[in-house]
Amino acid sequence: MLLTGVVALNVAVLRLNVRYEELGRERAKLRADNAELASELASRAAAARIQGLARGSGLVPAGPDQWTYLDLRAPPQ
Amino acid sequence: MKLANRRIRLLLVSFAFAFAAMFLRAAWLQGVRAQDFDRLAQGQHEATVVDPAARGTIYDRSGVQLAIGRQATTVYANPREIDDPRAVALAVAKTLRIAPEPLVALLADRSRGFVHIARKADPKRAKLLEEQQLPGLGFVPEEQRVYPQGRVAAQVLGYAGTDNRGLAGLELALDRTLRGRAGRETVVRDPSGRAIEVLSSTAAEQGQDVYLTLDHTLQANAEAVLHATVQRWDAKAASAVVLDPRTGGILAMAVERGYDANRFPIVPRDYQRNRAVTDTYEPGSTFKVVTVSAALSERLVTPQTEFTLPYEIHVADRVIHDAHERGTERMTVDEIISQSSNVGTITLAQLLGESRLSEWMQRFGFGRKTGVDYPGETRGIVPPLARWSGSTIGTMPIGHGVAVTPVQMAAAYAAVANDGVWLRPHLVDRVGSNERVPVASRRILSRGVAQQVMAMMRDVVVEGTGTAAALPGYQVAGKTGTAAKPDPDGGYSKTRYVASFVGVVPATDPRLVVLVTVDEPASAIWGGVVAAPAFAEIARFGLQYLEIPPDAPTTMR
Numbered sequence: 001m002l003l004t005g006v007v008a009l010n011v012a013v014l015r016l017n018v019r020y021e022e023l024g025r026e027r028a029k030l031r032a033d034n035a036e037l038a039s040e041l042a043s044r045a046a047a048a049r050i051q052g053l054a055r056g057s058g059l060v061p062a063g064p065d066q067w068t069y070l071d072l073r074a075p076p077q
Numbered sequence: 078m079k080l081a082n083r084r085i086r087l088l089l090v091s092f093a094f095a096f097a098a099m100f101l102r103a104a105w106l107q108g109v110r111a112q113d114f115d116r117l118a119q120g121q122h123e124a125t126v127v128d129p130a131a132r133g134t135i136y137d138r139s140g141v142q143l144a145i146g147r148q149a150t151t152v153y154a155n156p157r158e159i160d161d162p163r164a165v166a167l168a169v170a171k172t173l174r175i176a177p178e179p180l181v182a183l184l185a186d187r188s189r190g191f192v193h194i195a196r197k198a199d200p201k202r203a204k205l206l207e208e209q210q211l212p213g214l215g216f217v218p219e220e221q222r223v224y225p226q227g228r229v230a231a232q233v234l235g236y237a238g239t240d241n242r243g244l245a246g247l248e249l250a251l252d253r254t255l256r257g258r259a260g261r262e263t264v265v266r267d268p269s270g271r272a273i274e275v276l277s278s279t280a281a282e283q284g285q286d287v288y289l290t291l292d293h294t295l296q297a298n299a300e301a302v303l304h305a306t307v308q309r310w311d312a313k314a315a316s317a318v319v320l321d322p323r324t325g326g327i328l329a330m331a332v333e334r335g336y337d338a339n340r341f342p343i344v345p346r347d348y349q350r351n352r353a354v355t356d357t358y359e360p361g362s363t364f365k366v367v368t369v370s371a372a373l374s375e376r377l378v379t380p381q382t383e384f385t386l387p388y389e390i391h392v393a394d395r396v397i398h399d400a401h402e403r404g405t406e407r408m409t410v411d412e413i414i415s416q417s418s419n420v421g422t423i424t425l426a427q428l429l430g431e432s433r434l435s436e437w438m439q440r441f442g443f444g445r446k447t448g449v450d451y452p453g454e455t456r457g458i459v460p461p462l463a464r465w466s467g468s469t470i471g472t473m474p475i476g477h478g479v480a481v482t483p484v485q486m487a488a489a490y491a492a493v494a495n496d497g498v499w500l501r502p503h504l505v506d507r508v509g510s511n512e513r514v515p516v517a518s519r520r521i522l523s524r525g526v527a528q529q530v531m532a533m534m535r536d537v538v539v540e541g542t543g544t545a546a547a548l549p550g551y552q553v554a555g556k557t558g559t560a561a562k563p564d565p566d567g568g569y570s571k572t573r574y575v576a577s578f579v580g581v582v583p584a585t586d587p588r589l590v591v592l593v594t595v596d597e598p599a600s601a602i603w604g605g606v607v608a609a610p611a612f613a614e615i616a617r618f619g620l621q622y623l624e625i626p627p628d629a630p631t632t633m634r
Contacts, residue, residue, distance in 0.1 A: 014273050021264070021272040031131065032148030032200075032218065038134075042142035042225035047294040048301070061618070065549060069626040 122265050130257030132241055133284035137293040144234050149221035150203035152194040156187050158213035165211050172206040173198050196239050197221040224338035229297045231338040232351040233330050250452045254508055257284035285509040290326030298618045303333035306611040310598035316353045318483050320590040322491035325500030325516045355453045357480035358575045361560030362417045364476030371437035372425040373526045380411045380529050390420045392471025414533040415541030419475045426474035435462045440521050441489045449484050449502045457481045487592040490579045493530050494587035497522030535584050545609035546580050550627035555580030557604035573597050578608035582616045583628035591616050
């Protein structure tokens with residue numbers, strides 16, 4: 001009975017260790033994937049790239065006379 | 078019977094010898110060689126795995142990644158396990174898209190058991206190569222530093238080398254913060270290489286992320302404007318600094334010509350310099366603000382004090398004149414600045430005297446490092462008072478015989494814009510989740526004098542030498558500068574100039590200080606012509622991007 005228990009415990013430890021290593025590998029892979037995606041996102045979000053694409057589509061930056069600011073403060077009584 | 082007894086005794090002796098030999102062998106193995114075999118066994122089933130620390134990411138102020146770690150695969154080989162080096166080399170070269178000839182020689186050299194085939198290769202291509210199961214090849218994942226914004230802020234960021242160590246720029250300055258510490262794990266492996274027991278484990282400490290004050294959009298725009306400026310005026314180089322005068326935070330620090338940080342090994346060293354911090358220039362007239370601020374602070378003059386000023390003035394052995402020929406005129410201090418009069422500024426400096434002028438230059442931070450968090454900052458060149466000649470009082474007040482860095486000059490103007498309080502210019506906003514470190518500050522001008530100087534600089538743009546810096550809807554304060562470059566064999570060049578403009582917007586509630594310097598423009602030389610329009614472009618974009626409301630809506634076209 002005791003022998004069976006010791007064997008079972010060792011098998012469980014063995015399984016956990018194997019699982020631990022698998023999870024470590026998975027974590028490393030997910031980290032790598034995450035970094036790859038973050039890098040790609042940052043490249044695609046680059047202002048210079050977007051401005052280039054916008055200019056290519058015929059868009060131009062609005063001039064100072066083409067936008068206005070609203071004053072949301074209450075007017076003095 | 079006797080014969081049988083002899084045989085039995087012989088057998089006994091043989092057994093005794095055999096047992097003795099086995100006993101000795103066992104004692105030899107378990108006693109003398111035990112440690113060696115134990116080590117050998119451990120080597121076969123134990124392994125220490127290094128868990129490399131990921132290098133921290135560098136973000137701009139809006140949270141966009143400027144430098145990030147990406148997984149790459151390093152491919153290596155053991156030439157002793159390769160029977161046909163040529164075939165393997167061709168397969169590797171085709172898959173990784175590298176030249177095959179050096180590989181053939183590398184793989185044919187059986188004197189070595191380990192050679193690098195490609196450090197930090199494209200992981201997708203490395204995977205394809207791994208699937209071919211060529212003999213003698215090995216694959217190790219490694220982190221590779223990439224700069225997703227390409228050219229944006231390349232000189233500021235610097236780069237990390239093959240071993241992921243910072244080699245230049247902020248990557249170098251912040252290396253210890255970004256690098257982290259690798260972890261280690263000792264495991265027992267089964268014959269198939271799977272870990273079945275973890276003997277010891279030290280977790281890796283990942284590198285800390287760093288958040289900059291830079292804004293990648295403002296930075297990209299400043300670089301684009303500088304690029305166009307260099308092209309337009311056929312200049313050698315240009316640099317720009319955009320500062321928030323309320324915090325000292327640097328929003329953009331651009332240098333043209335730039336380069337793609339991902340291609341740093343093949344970029345000339347000259348392009349890699351962050352000229353805004355490491356290079357000095359003679360500021361010329363932008364320096365006059367120091368002289369005038371000093372004269373106002375010492376209560377020697379007011380903005381309305383008038384002087385009768387000839388076209389030229391004798392100082393020791395030199396004759397110094399204004400930039401444009403004119404007769405003798407009466408000018409106020411305000412007009413001295415707006416018209417950028419050399420003679421007027423020198424007259425003010427003579428009122429101040431050498432000692433006080435020297436003190437005020439130091440007070441503005443010239444001749445010493447600003448403390449900007451970037452490696453290789455130079456302190457500039459401000460000769461000590463003991464080494465001044467008779468003519469120094471005629472050259473230094475107008476920005477000649479003195480050399481400053483763009484970041485020093487931008488910080489000085491930011492102090493004027495910040496009601497006289499100088500703040501240490503900085504690029505790093507915070508590290509990880511740590512709180513911001515308070516920025517060093519000191520008052521260099523009274524609020525009243527700072528406001529008087531701002532008013533004078535507004536006139537420079539309204540009616541003086543800097544009208545090209547005007548922006549519809551906003552009040553702009555600024556100062557132009559045009560300085561001949563020193564010749565290597567003494568004296569000043571007649572063809573090589575530095576044109577500059579430093580401006581503050583909106584002048585009534587300063588949010589941006591923009592400095593532009595253009596090195597050796599060929600088709601025009603004046604700061605008001607070459608640098609002021611670049612300032613206007615950068616400031617116009619910045620004001621709109623940061624949603625800063627106009628302070629002079631009536632001037633809107």
